Amino acid sequence: MTTSRYLADYAITCDANFSLLTNAVLDVTDGRISWIGEESEAPVHDGPINRLGGLVMPGLVNSHAHTPMTLLRGAGDGLPLMDWLTDVMWPREGQMTPEDALWGMRLGAAEMLLSGVTSSCEMYLFEEALVEASKEVGIRLVMTPGIISALHGESFGATDSRIAAIADFHAEHHDPESLVTVGFGPHSAYDLPLELCAEVASAARDVDALLHIHVCETQHEGAEREAQHGGKSTVELLADYEILDGRVLAAHSVWVNEVDIATYAKKHVGVAHCPVSNMKLASGTAPVMSMRSQGIQVGLATDGPASNDDLDLWQEIKFAPLLARVTALDAAAMTPRDALTMATVEGSRAIGNDDTGILEIGAKADFIRLDLDNPTFVPVTNDDELIAHVAWAGSGRHVTDVWVQGRQLVANRRLTNFDLERAIGEIQSRGTRLAKESGT
Numbered sequence: 001m002t003t004s005r006y007l008a009d010y011a012i013t014c015d016a017n018f019s020l021l022t023n024a025v026l027d028v029t030d031g032r033i034s035w036i037g038e039e040s041e042a043p044v045h046d047g048p049i050n051r052l053g054g055l056v057m058p059g060l061v062n063s064h065a066h067t068p069m070t071l072l073r074g075a076g077d078g079l080p081l082m083d084w085l086t087d088v089m090w091p092r093e094g095q096m097t098p099e100d101a102l103w104g105m106r107l108g109a110a111e112m113l114l115s116g117v118t119s120s121c122e123m124y125l126f127e128e129a130l131v132e133a134s135k136e137v138g139i140r141l142v143m144t145p146g147i148i149s150a151l152h153g154e155s156f157g158a159t160d161s162r163i164a165a166i167a168d169f170h171a172e173h174h175d176p177e178s179l180v181t182v183g184f185g186p187h188s189a190y191d192l193p194l195e196l197c198a199e200v201a202s203a204a205r206d207v208d209a210l211l212h213i214h215v216c217e218t219q220h221e222g223a224e225r226e227a228q229h230g231g232k233s234t235v236e237l238l239a240d241y242e243i244l245d246g247r248v249l250a251a252h253s254v255w256v257n258e259v260d261i262a263t264y265a266k267k268h269v270g271v272a273h274c275p276v277s278n279m280k281l282a283s284g285t286a287p288v289m290s291m292r293s294q295g296i297q298v299g300l301a302t303d304g305p306a307s308n309d310d311l312d313l314w315q316e317i318k319f320a321p322l323l324a325r326v327t328a329l330d331a332a333a334m335t336p337r338d339a340l341t342m343a344t345v346e347g348s349r350a351i352g353n354d355d356t357g358i359l360e361i362g363a364k365a366d367f368i369r370l371d372l373d374n375p376t377f378v379p380v381t382n383d384d385e386l387i388a389h390v391a392w393a394g395s396g397r398h399v400t401d402v403w404v405q406g407r408q409l410v411a412n413r414r415l416t417n418f419d420l421e422r423a424i425g426e427i428q429s430r431g432t433r434l435a436k437e438s439g440t
C-alpha cells in the first residue's frame with residue numbers, strides 16, 4: 001500500500017488540544033491518515049512527497065443543507081420563513097424532477113468543494129439523485145431523505161411506504177467506509193404529526209441511523225401544537241414521543257429554552273447551527289453557548305442555498321462567533337478555536353461521522369490547503385493570531401486544494417474531475433424553468 005506524504009508550513013488538527021503544527025507532515029495511506037505531526041519527528045518515508053506549503057486543516061463539515069436548492073437561490077427574498085416556504089420554495093420544488101435535483105446537487109457539491117467543504121448532511125427528496133451527484137463530484141454525503149407533508153400533498157397517506165423506501169435506501173447505500181451514509185429526514189413537528197415523526201424515529205433506531213429534523217427554527221412555528229398539548233414545548237413533546245431517543249440531529253433549535261437544552265444534553269442530541277440562514281430569514285439567535293456548555297455537539301451549517309445564499313461555510317465560521325458575542329455582549333463568548341472546531345470535528349460528530357473533521361492517525365483523509373500568502377493572513381506573531389486569521393478572515397477564496405478520503409478533488413482552485421461551466425449553464429436554464437412553471 002503506497003503512502004503519500006504531504007508537507008505544509010502549518011497544520012491545524014482540530015484535535016482535542018487544538019494543536020497547531022509547524023513544518024507539518026501528513027501521511028495518507030488508503031484514504032486514511034497514517035501519520036500526522038511535525039517533520040522533525042516524522043517516520044522514514046520512501047513514497048511520493050507533495051510539498052504544499054501553506055496551511056492544511058480538516059475539510060469543513062456542513063451539518064445541515066438542502067443543496068439542490070441551488071436551483072432556487074435568491075428566490076423570495078424578504079419573506080418570513082412560512083411565506084417564503086409556502087409561496088415560493090414549495091411551489092418551485094413541486095415542479096422539480098430528479099434530473100433537476102441531480103444538477104442542483106452537482107453544482108452545490110462543486111461549490112462546497114471549491115470553498116473547502118468536504119462533507120454535507122443533506123435533507124432532501126430525490127435521494128438517489130443526490131447520491132449519484134455526490135459520488136460523481138466526490139464530496140462526502142450524509143443523506144437523510146426528506147419526508148414533507150406539504151410536498152407529498154395527496155400522496156401523503158402513503159407515508160408508510162415512504163418510511164419503508166427510506167429503510168430500503170439505507171440498506172442499499174449506507175456504507176461508513178465509503179462516501180455515503182444514510183439517515184432519515186422527517187421535516188419537522190410543525191409539518192408532520194408527532195405520531196408520524198415517532199414512527200420515523202423508530203425506523204431510524206431500528207438500523208441505528210441518524211434522525212435529522214428541523215426543530216424550533218422560528219418563534220411561533222410550534223405554538224398551535226404546544227397549545228394542544230397543555231403548553232408543553234416542542235422539545236418536550238419530541239421527547240415524550242421518544243423522537244429524541246436514537247441518534248438525533250436537530251437543525252436550527254433557535255427557540256429552545258434551558259429545560260429543552262438539558263433534554264438535548266441528556267439525550268445526546270446534536271445540533272446544526274445555521275447563523276447566516278437564521279439572520280437572513282430573521283428567525284432569531286440559537287442559544288449555542290448554553291448548548292455547548294452542557295456538552296451538546298453543535299455543528300455549523302449553511303442550510304439550503306436559497307436561505308443563505310451560498311454554501312461557503314466560512315461565513316458561518318465568522319458569523320457564529322459574531323452572533324454569540326453580540327448577543328452576550330461578551331467579546332470572549334465564542335473563540336476562533338470554538339468556531340473552527342464546530343465547523344469540523346464537532347459538526348462531523350453531530351452528523352454521525354466520528355472519523356472525519358479531524359487530522360489524527362486513523363481519521364479519514366478529508367483535508368484542505370489554504371494559501372497563507374495573502375494580505376489577510378499577516379502578520380503572524382504567535383499561534384493564536386494565525387488561528388484568529390483563519391477563523392475571522394478565512395474564506396473559500398483562500399482554499400487552493402481539497403482532498404476527500406485521500407483523493408484530490410480540487411487542485412490549484414480548480415475541480416479535477418468536474419465541468420463547472422456546464423453545471424452553471426444547466427442551473428440557469430433549469431432554475432428559470434422552475435420559476436416559470438410554478439408561476440412564482
Ligand SMILES: [Zn+2]
Nearest residue numbers: 214251303304
Ligand atoms: Zn433546513
